[in-house]
Amino acid sequence: MNRQQLIEQIKLKKSFLCVGLDPDMEKIPDFLKQYPDPIFEFNKRIIDATKDLCVAYKPNSAFYESYGVKGLQSLIATWKYLPTDCLNIIDAKRGDIGNTSDKYARAFFDEATSGMSFDAITVTPYMGNDSVTPYLKYDGKWVIILALTSSVGSKDFQYLNTGDGYLYEAVIKKANTWAGADRIMYVVGATKSTEFTDIRKYAPANFLLVPGVGAQGGSLEDVCKYGITKDCGLLVNSSRGIIYASNGEDFADAARAEALKLQKEMQAELEKAGII
Numbered sequence: 001m002n003r004q005q006l007i008e009q010i011k012l013k014k015s016f017l018c019v020g021l022d023p024d025m026e027k028i029p030d031f032l033k034q035y036p037d038p039i040f041e042f043n044k045r046i047i048d049a050t051k052d053l054c055v056a057y058k059p060n061s062a063f064y065e066s067y068g069v070k071g072l073q074s075l076i077a078t079w080k081y082l083p084t085d086c087l088n089i090i091d092a093k094r095g096d097i098g099n100t101s102d103k104y105a106r107a108f109f110d111e112a113t114s115g116m117s118f119d120a121i122t123v124t125p126y127m128g129n130d131s132v133t134p135y136l137k138y139d140g141k142w143v144i145i146l147a148l149t150s151s152v153g154s155k156d157f158q159y160l161n162t163g164d165g166y167l168y169e170a171v172i173k174k175a176n177t178w179a180g181a182d183r184i185m186y187v188v189g190a191t192k193s194t195e196f197t198d199i200r201k202y203a204p205a206n207f208l209l210v211p212g213v214g215a216q217g218g219s220l221e222d223v224c225k226y227g228i229t230k231d232c233g234l235l236v237n238s239s240r241g242i243i244y245a246s247n248g249e250d251f252a253d254a255a256r257a258e259a260l261k262l263q264k265e266m267q268a269e270l271e272k273a274g275i276i
């Protein structure tokens, strides 16, 4: 899905919600465990319940890799089931030397090799240009670079002063030289909403993938106040707040109710910004 298609979906669905698919066998409802692939069964029902309310899905690869081969099979089945009118993001946070990054890019972008071809991947920029460019060789795919994360530990490195601003600002400035806003997004945590004004100085047009609302306590209102652009420019993710709204037989309805609350708030923000 390209930038224009993403913007169209945001306007059509009046939403910039990204639903995080972070399935955990210890948290999914017991009755699903009778199915051959409980993780896929869980995801399928979450997707069916939320697909008209969101514009993106973000499976986090750790929640699949931790179950070995079975987990990867669940991830592939989930990828195949994701609706085509939603951007699908693999939250893999990879970063390595060029030839290794090339293999990671194949793993997540090349269906003929791995059985999966996500629209976008999260990448850690610490190893620099050669660790990121292999993903950019895939036409039409997005690279989502960790800039200022929602984690408490973001202060350890991301706020280091380079002499010309913070390290996370240097990351954005440098990555902007690798590709434009039609190929690169940045991860910025919702818990860092006061920094959004600053980030928009360096990334005025890029979409920002914003985790941290819901379970981590970030404020959607503040994210929009400082981060929304004329094209919206935001994909706000919630994982646990939606998918674990209930662990009973009503989990899909409960997930829908939480997604609907966020979609309504997003609609109001899009109206306030004059986007719809």
Ligand SMILES: O=c1ccn([C@@H]2O[C@H](COP(=O)(O)O)[C@@H](O)[C@H]2O)c(=O)[nH]1
Residues within 6 Å of the ligand: 020, 022, 060, 091, 148, 149, 150, 151, 187, 188, 189, 211, 212, 213, 214, 215, 216, 237, 238, 239, 240, 241
């Ligand atoms: O800075 C970051 C980068 C990634 N994440 C990921 O997003 C989701 C958030 O899950 P919640 O349950 O909504 O808190 C999860 O997959 C994280 O690994 C992040 O939280 N912060």
